[in-house]
Amino acid sequence: MPNIRQISCNHWAWALKMRREYQSVSELLREANSLVATSTSPHLDCQLILAYCLGKTREWLIRNSDETICTNKTHHFKELISRRQKGEPVAYILGYKEFWDSTLSVTRDTLIPRPETELLVETILDTFDDAPRLVVDLGAGAGAIAISLALARPSWHLLGVDINPQALIVASKNGAGITNLHWLQVNWGSAFIENSIDLLVCNPPYISENDPYLDGLAFEPQSALVSSDNGLADIYAVIFEAQQLLKPGGHLLLEHGHEQQPQVCKRLKACKFDPTPLLDLQGNPRAVLAKKRTKQTIAGSTDE
Ligand SMILES: C[S@@+](CC[C@H](N)C(=O)[O-])C[C@H]1O[C@@H](n2cnc3c(N)ncnc32)[C@H](O)[C@@H]1O
Missing domain, CATH: 1.10.8.10 (Ubiquitin-associated (UBA) domain)
Structure with missing residues (x-):
């Protein structure tokens, strides 16, 4: 015992x-x-x-x-x-991230959607009514922007484009069942014909290769973050393509780094756009909404 x-x-x-x-x-x-x-x-x-x-x-x-x-x-x-x-x-540990009205799956193949990017969705929904339009999200990643717009505007036709096929697998799962939204694996706008798109929205890679901020982003795909030419190369490529692909009077909405707005606006003006600079909720320059000039507005413009 x-x-x-x-x-x-x-x-x-x-x-x-x-x-x-x-x-x-x-x-x-x-x-x-x-x-x-x-x-x-x-x-x-x-x-x-x-x-x-x-x-x-x-x-x-x-x-x-x-x-x-x-x-x-x-x-x-x-x-x-x-x-x-x-x-x-x-977000990678849990496998999801909240964005606008959706809960999106994310993997190491996709950038984690940022709250700043909600500015793009908010600006578009505040600016454009629900008349039918062809809207293209260039660099769709996990699909945050395209899905938010497709759900909010069922009368629009949305295309989400990305060069990364793994990201598009995640995006298409996130957008499953949304009938006015389709996905395309392609290099920026190379699949589209001239003067065919009403609205292009793009959150491109815009961080410079040497930016120390990248040290804190080691888990995310560098191809979604980094761009050459001080972070401006992809922004300039998208502006160049938007000039060809948008209908006259169509719009491009571009996210950029908080110090890039002067160069982005300058390039947009040189490419015959009328840019409106936008601030994010923290008051940082974060995006530009640009209208492609029509023949009449080009004739009346004093810009180069
Ligand atoms: C900053 S992430 C934006 C992802 C998403 N739109 C968001 O806001 O959360 C940039 C995206 O652009 C894509 N991308 C990079 N280069 C591209 C190219 N040449 N053509 C199409 N997509 C590209 C990347 O794969 C990445 O998904």
């Missing part, structure tokens, strides 16, 4: 083991402290990762902070936290 002292020791050993393996929600959320070095939002990241592992919402975590979590889920959570500690973005 074990004596009382032995029972008590065993009990403590068992209790300690249980404590190690079965942690509560609030204990697991303390892992946020281990993300401080790699994340600007460690608590939010930790909540999102735990909620994902448990199949619950962040609100559930707050209401059930004393709930104990089983060993398998705790292990899974800690594996994902260690990926975050190494700098992997939360």
Whole structure:
């Protein structure tokens, strides 16, 4: 027969083991402290990762902070936290990102859609009514812009273009079932005929090869981020193609880096566009909406 002292020791050993393996929600959320070095939002990241592992919402975590979590889920959570500690973005860990009105799948083949890019969707929906149009999203990535526009304007015909076939696989899954939206693997606008498109929207790669900001973006496809000529080569290529492909009076909406707006506007004017510069929610120059001049507006213009 074990004596009382032995029972008590065993009990403590068992209790300690249980404590190690079965942690509560609030204990697991303390892992946020281990993300401080790699994340600007460690608590939010930790909540999102735990909620994902448990199949619950962040609100559930707050209401059930004393709930104990089983060993398998705790292990899974800690594996994902260690990926975050190494700098992997939360969107790749969870496999999705919210954008405008949609939840989009993302993989390492696609850029993670940014909140700044919602400016493009907002500008288009504020500027253009629902009269039928052919609208092309050049460099569609996971499909964020094309899907948002196709859902908001069922009378428009949307084409999402990307050179990367892996990105288009993700985009077409995200856009499954949207009947006014199609995808095309092609180099910018090379598949289209002249004067055929009403509206071109593009968030091209625009970061310069030597920009130190790239160090923090190592997990994302560099082909979606980096462009030569100080980050302007793809922007200039798209402006050149837009000049040919847009109908007279058609529009190009381009996202760019916050220091690139003067060069973008200058190039647009030289290519017979009338540009309107736009700021993002942080007040940074972020995009330009440009109208292709018609024969009449070219004749009346004093620009080169
Ligand atoms: C900055 S990402 C934008 C992705 C998405 N539109 C967004 O806003 O989240 C640029 C995209 O352009 C695509 N791209 C780069 N060069 C291209 C080219 N020559 N023709 C077509 N797409 C290109 C990349 O594969 C990438 O998906």
